[in-house]
Amino acid sequence: MNQQVLKVHPKDNVLVALTNLKAGQLVGFQGVNYQLVDDVDAKHKFYTQDMQAGDEVYMYGTLVGKIQFPVKLGTRMTTENLKHAAAPYEYRPYQYQWHAPDVSKFEGRTFNGYHRSDGKVGTANYWLFIPTVFCENRNLDVIKEALHNELGYAVTAKYKDYTRHLVEAYKNGTDLTALEAPLSFGQGTGERLFKNIDGIKFLNHQGGCGGIRQDAAVLSKLLAAYADHPNVAGVTVLSLGCQNLQVHDFTADLKERNPNFDKPLFIFEQQQSQSEENMIALAIKKTFEGLVEANKLERAPAPLSKLNLGVKCGGSDGFSGISANPAVGYCSDLLVALGGTVLLAEFPELCGAEQNMIDRTIDEQSARKFMRLMGAYSQAAENAGSGFHMNPSPGNIKDGLITDAIKSNGAAKKGGTSPIVDVLDYTEPSVKPGLNLVCTPGNDVEATTGKAASGATLILFTTGLGTPTGNPVCPVIKVATNNALTKRMGDIIDINTGPVIEGEKTIEEMGEDILEYCIKAASGEVIPKAVLLNQDDFIPWKRGVSL
Numbered sequence: 001m002n003q004q005v006l007k008v009h010p011k012d013n014v015l016v017a018l019t020n021l022k023a024g025q026l027v028g029f030q031g032v033n034y035q036l037v038d039d040v041d042a043k044h045k046f047y048t049q050d051m052q053a054g055d056e057v058y059m060y061g062t063l064v065g066k067i068q069f070p071v072k073l074g075t076r077m078t079t080e081n082l083k084h085a086a087a088p089y090e091y092r093p094y095q096y097q098w099h100a101p102d103v104s105k106f107e108g109r110t111f112n113g114y115h116r117s118d119g120k121v122g123t124a125n126y127w128l129f130i131p132t133v134f135c136e137n138r139n140l141d142v143i144k145e146a147l148h149n150e151l152g153y154a155v156t157a158k159y160k161d162y163t164r165h166l167v168e169a170y171k172n173g174t175d176l177t178a179l180e181a182p183l184s185f186g187q188g189t190g191e192r193l194f195k196n197i198d199g200i201k202f203l204n205h206q207g208g209c210g211g212i213r214q215d216a217a218v219l220s221k222l223l224a225a226y227a228d229h230p231n232v233a234g235v236t237v238l239s240l241g242c243q244n245l246q247v248h249d250f251t252a253d254l255k256e257r258n259p260n261f262d263k264p265l266f267i268f269e270q271q272q273s274q275s276e277e278n279m280i281a282l283a284i285k286k287t288f289e290g291l292v293e294a295n296k297l298e299r300a301p302a303p304l305s306k307l308n309l310g311v312k313c314g315g316s317d318g319f320s321g322i323s324a325n326p327a328v329g330y331c332s333d334l335l336v337a338l339g340g341t342v343l344l345a346e347f348p349e350l351c352g353a354e355q356n357m358i359d360r361t362i363d364e365q366s367a368r369k370f371m372r373l374m375g376a377y378s379q380a381a382e383n384a385g386s387g388f389h390m391n392p393s394p395g396n397i398k399d400g401l402i403t404d405a406i407k408s409n410g411a412a413k414k415g416g417t418s419p420i421v422d423v424l425d426y427t428e429p430s431v432k433p434g435l436n437l438v439c440t441p442g443n444d445v446e447a448t449t450g451k452a453a454s455g456a457t458l459i460l461f462t463t464g465l466g467t468p469t470g471n472p473v474c475p476v477i478k479v480a481t482n483n484a485l486t487k488r489m490g491d492i493i494d495i496n497t498g499p500v501i502e503g504e505k506t507i508e509e510m511g512e513d514i515l516e517y518c519i520k521a522a523s524g525e526v527i528p529k530a531v532l533l534n535q536d537d538f539i540p541w542k543r544g545v546s547l
Helices: 134-151 157-171 213-227 247-257 276-294 324-337 354-359 364-383 394-398 404-415 444-453 483-488 507-522
Strands: 014-017 026-029 032-035 045-047 056-059 062-067 082-084 110-115 126-131 199-202 232-239 265-269 300-303 308-313 341-344 420-424 434-438 458-463 476-480
Touching: 014 056, 062 404, 110 507, 126 134, 126 213, 126 276, 134 199, 134 232, 134 276, 213 232, 213 247, 213 444, 232 247, 232 276, 247 265, 265 276, 308 324, 308 404, 308 444, 324 341, 324 404, 324 434, 324 458, 324 476, 324 507, 341 404, 354 364, 364 420, 444 458, 458 507, 476 483, 476 507
Parallel strands: 126 199, 126 232, 232 265, 308 341, 308 458, 341 434, 420 434, 458 476
Antiparallel strands: 014 045, 026 032, 056 062, 062 082, 110 300
16 A cells, blocks of 8 residues: 555545554654544544634535534544535536546447347346336236246255255254355356346336325336336336226326337236236236347447446445545546446435536536425425435444535545536436436435436446445446455455555546446446346335435
8 A cells, every 4th residue: 555544635624544543643644744643444534633613624625514622633533523514506607627538448449239229229138027016016026936947047046955955954853053054055047048138127116006196106207217228128017907006107108208119018907817827827928928039139239329327336435435436437437528428316415516516517407407406305304304414324434424525525426527418307318428417315226226217228336335236127337445345245346446545556547447347248248246146126216305
């Protein structure tokens, strides 16, 4: 490691520990020695000057909190001595000048994707099952077990083998407490029948009836967005019949989103069927016929401008805004410069970064839309007795993200530095190449669910603590912020940006590596861990208060 601490921005009055530091230790940085008052673990910060109650603390060059009581130089930043604070924001006429990165290394490059009739290109080829109401979840589970097991998409064989091993041991009277798992049990998935079908996905959810009618209306638009997704080859819909979200609502939203929608769409309504058994059998048969046709589509070259990249962070730590997020941000800038699309969401995690977002938005209408969405979201949280300041989780705080403004300014780095071309409300499709803002919660699954709805065909997901989050229709690529996490949870991590912390790679080098991985993932040459694990997380946002 080249240095012990880091100053992220010249304006900052805190330093970030890159390794564990001890109380009383002298830490040198840019010709100044700082004597520590407290132990400061890696990822945490300490103050670089004596400060009084009410003094402002800056990180990333931005206001991130205010001091609660006098602290000495070298004191560790904590939730007790610092409380969240963010600067006010306003619309200012667009004058932003962007210096695009050198993309000569990637010019003319292609990925092998699935070309759809509307001109979009998918990075995968999935068949999608959609229930219009939670009452059909059980029927989806039955179909899922049948199709996954028989068509080679199941990933549970090793656990079934292990359970069988336990059963046999129990029957033989073996002491289970002393029983160790076999070193090699189960061999994963079976041989897939359809080589060009990357998966059969199921959108189990708890909506469609009950609640308020607005919930059903939003869910309908969300399901329509998934049916229209470039990674989806065909759709099977199961409906009960009497629910709030009627089939005609779903098909109307689908038609509104894409008037020329021409994918196979099979709809089954249980209350109009002869029996549950008959409906399930017919749904399986029609879907199988659809899979036969969808399997005929093969990957073909497409320019990188056809990629739509969602960027997300979750299980964040004090290194997220220093290694993984800036590296993903540089990858984002590369893709934008190549004519591609990037989606940055998680509005509660843009709190404190608003002015930067506004100043980079190319038209006043979009900038004011962002301000309106942020204001309404923040007010709704406060009306419920919460607020954006309560966004950081216990895990975030434990690993150095003390205020939401610190977390947010680090999170915003994922979007890079390019101009913002559009601002999208939840489920709105992205139609403009470049960096788009998408209104979603910060919650991992609600956010990834929303990004896919706006058209992301790959998601880069940075994490410092580790999280398995995936998505049914959009491959999610996990990017670790540090070496330790990659070693500890390598079964869910795809890319490690720990070399940035260790001083072994620059942000730019790491960003180029990430884009190279994205090209391979988009072409099916590498399979992200979340996809291998069938980590198909899907949570619709009810537009209530979720941070």
